[in-house]
Amino acid sequence: MDPDKKIWQWIIFLILSLIWGSSFILMKKGLDAFTSNQVAAFRIFISYLAFLPIAFKHFKKIKKENIISLLIVGFIGNAIPAMLFTKAQTRIDSSLAGMLNSLTPMFTLFVGLLFYKSKILLINIAGILLGLISAIGLVNNGQNILSGDNSYAIFIVVATIFYGISANEIKFKLPGMSGIAIAALSFFFIGPFAGIYLLFTDFSGATNSGLFLPGLGYIAILAIFGSFFAVMLFNTLIKHTSAIFASSVTYTIPLIAIMWGVVDGEQFTFNHLLWFTVILVGIYLVNKRKLIAIH
Numbered sequence: 001m002d003p004d005k006k007i008w009q010w011i012i013f014l015i016l017s018l019i020w021g022s023s024f025i026l027m028k029k030g031l032d033a034f035t036s037n038q039v040a041a042f043r044i045f046i047s048y049l050a051f052l053p054i055a056f057k058h059f060k061k062i063k064k065e066n067i068i069s070l071l072i073v074g075f076i077g078n079a080i081p082a083m084l085f086t087k088a089q090t091r092i093d094s095s096l097a098g099m100l101n102s103l104t105p106m107f108t109l110f111v112g113l114l115f116y117k118s119k120i121l122l123i124n125i126a127g128i129l130l131g132l133i134s135a136i137g138l139v140n141n142g143q144n145i146l147s148g149d150n151s152y153a154i155f156i157v158v159a160t161i162f163y164g165i166s167a168n169e170i171k172f173k174l175p176g177m178s179g180i181a182i183a184a185l186s187f188f189f190i191g192p193f194a195g196i197y198l199l200f201t202d203f204s205g206a207t208n209s210g211l212f213l214p215g216l217g218y219i220a221i222l223a224i225f226g227s228f229f230a231v232m233l234f235n236t237l238i239k240h241t242s243a244i245f246a247s248s249v250t251y252t253i254p255l256i257a258i259m260w261g262v263v264d265g266e267q268f269t270f271n272h273l274l275w276f277t278v279i280l281v282g283i284y285l286v287n288k289r290k291l292i293a294i295h
Helices: 006-021 023-031 036-061 067-088 094-101 104-115 122-140 150-173 179-200 204-209 212-240 243-251 253-263 270-286
Strands: none
Touching (some): 006 023, 023 036, 023 067, 023 212, 036 067, 067 212, 094 150, 104 243, 122 243, 150 212, 204 212, 212 243, 243 253, 243 270
């Protein structure tokens, strides 16, 4: 696999879409047995264990000048968003969560402009806005997305801001480190905290429900694929493309979430196909690099 080649960049993009588009249903299944913080802690700790051999291999790459960036990627880019998403999904549905997740590229753009002096093309901004609008249309599909107790949606909004910070930190502050090393070392810092939390938390609710093992199984799948493999792929994609293009994977996540709904008996309508086509146009515009840039 050569991530410098366009075809492999798009293959990684599609794999990430499939993995993270499936993460919402896995979180929901985990929440049937555990609290939101327990789901997040298990996800982080299992990922930490998977990353541990790789972290030891790259441990010598931790330097005084990059340790702050690794902590930012670990806590702001992984640990805190994991808790925010599971907390939000205790009160809002997966489709709304997927839609709000599409705010990530926009915040990646704004954070890059404000704090990292990134160069952005006007056409990239048009692509981000088009993708965001299309994601809203895809998830909405005639439904009232403002119904229910959506105050918890603010947790996802905050998480997408943190994702934007982390994506720019990887791109601009860790240029000499591979995506795999960044993922492994960032989880090396956050994993012990998750383990300590799990050691002292109360699992009586999960054991009494009889869903402890099935719930843990869903979380393990979420951790291995959604955190271990996907974070390495995402960091690699950022390193070889741009923070904006990599974070645009959030545009396709709602489609995968809806496809899970189809498997569960929901309908796939012409509106879904239409909005997804427009999303692809937006992603294409986000990746354009040959027009005048703005600062």
